[in-house]
Amino acid sequence: MVRHSIRTLLVGLCTLTAASQAATAVALAAPADQLRATYTADRALNPQTLSDLTTAMKGEAFAYASYNLFGTQADREAHPAVGRLFRTTAQTELNEHLHQAATLAGVVGTDAANLRQAINGETYEHRVMYRGFADQARKDGDLNAAKLFTEIAADEGRHRDAFRTALTVVITGRGTIPAPPKADMVPVPAGPPKVKAASTRANLDTAMHGEALAHAKYMLFAARAQQSGNPALARLFEGTAKVELHEHFAGEAVLAGLVRTTKDNLRKAVTGEHTEATGLYPGFAKQASAVGDTAAARYFRDTAADKAKQAAAFQQALNQLH
Missing domain, CATH: 1.20.1260.10 (Ferritin, core subunit, four-helix bundle)
Known part of the structure; x- marks a missing residue:
């Protein structure tokens, strides 16, 4: 299994070169058809930026897996619109946010x-x-x-x-x-x-x-x-x-x-997306900008904006269940 400790993963990521990052952009071409933008690093990234991208990928992958389960639970409770919202957001987390971070980090060789x-x-x-x-x-x-x-x-x-x-x-x-x-x-x-x-x-x-x-x-x-x-x-x-x-x-x-319950799952989603939108991703963007990783900084800022929209959508769904 790929998912080992942050330290172990970062060692592997830090050894990747700009050439492997270019190869990654090619490797992601097919699954990235759904992406609204392309982010590619034009040089080796700062180790802290790589660490932050790893954290982002872990979070986006976890959200994808969790939101699909939450969608199934919403269907069980006869809330089909909420189920669709969870599944649609899950796809964004995987096919957009995680794939973009993986491209920047040069994960695929x-x-x-x-x-x-x-x-x-x-x-x-x-x-x-x-x-x-x-x-x-x-x-x-x-x-x-x-x-x-x-x-x-x-x-x-x-x-x-x-x-x-x-x-x-x-x-x-x-x-x-x-x-x-x-x-x-x-x-x-x-x-x-x-x-x-x-x-x-x-x-x-x-x-x-x-x-x-x-x-x-x-x-x-x-x-x-x-x-x-x-x-x-x-x-x-x-x-x-x-x-x-x-x-x-x-x-x-x-x-x-x-x-x-679906209400509890929505509350959890609102809290998580809000935290990422207002704290986690803006902090990553600031760090990336400080070390000159401009493409990564742009990715973090754009993803933070997406997270704010996702938090609002989950909150609206929660309000409609009351």
């Missing part, structure tokens, strides 16, 4: 580079992150979370091995790309958290953000593989992306109590 990035992330989560989360959950008595974390750790090991095999095929031109894994679709009903320890809740939040980002990045890697004429690799990335979102993220969302 060659197929081999993308596989190496995936292998590093899967290895970290298989060996370190999820095993640590499982140990902590057992100590705190959250046994269901410990079981889930242990199962996901094993999945990540299998994903790593499949990506390693695929990398050998890409490099040597010999062998067969592994078949994609099958996702066990996990339904996410509304409900309170099913864990008790604050540490487990925090680890679930970290894991969900990582799973959401992994899904988004693997879909970008799949698009790149299709463009490079490797449909088997594209299928491997797409299948793994589905596991990350519909199985891992969903299972963690159940334990975390991510989905509540």
Whole structure:
């Protein structure tokens, strides 16, 4: 899985060159058809700007995954207009905000580079992150979370091995790309958290953000593989992306109590979008401008404006439910 610690991800991002950023713009051409603007960095970005773009991608990926679940809950409660609002906003988060940040950060490279990035992330989560989360959950008595974390750790090991095999095929031109894994679709009903320890809740939040980002990045890697004429690799990335979102993220969302009533979900969305519009993204824009990363600064400002509009739309929907 790609989503490893911020520090680990930033190390990978900081090693990307301007050439890889140019390749990324090509790699994103197909999924970026829906974008209203193109942002490309004309030089290597400041490390802090890369860090802020990583934070942005994690947040946008998490919003995409969460809003789709919130939309499903709105449908259950017979609020179809709210369901459409959540799903439409989710698509904006993924197909516009996250893709633009990924272009600026130079996330997508060659197929081999993308596989190496995936292998590093899967290895970290298989060996370190999820095993640590499982140990902590057992100590705190959250046994269901410990079981889930242990199962996901094993999945990540299998994903790593499949990506390693695929990398050998890409490099040597010999062998067969592994078949994609099958996702066990996990339904996410509304409900309170099913864990008790604050540490487990925090680890679930970290894991969900990582799973959401992994899904988004693997879909970008799949698009790149299709463009490079490797449909088997594209299928491997797409299948793994589905596991990350519909199985891992969903299972963690159940334990975390991510989905509540539609009114609660709208309140959460209003708060999140408002915070990003007034604090997070303007702060990122100011920092990027100070170090001369003008394209990134423009992206952060434009996204902040979008967030304000999204907050207003969610607030209007909430008002109409009262």
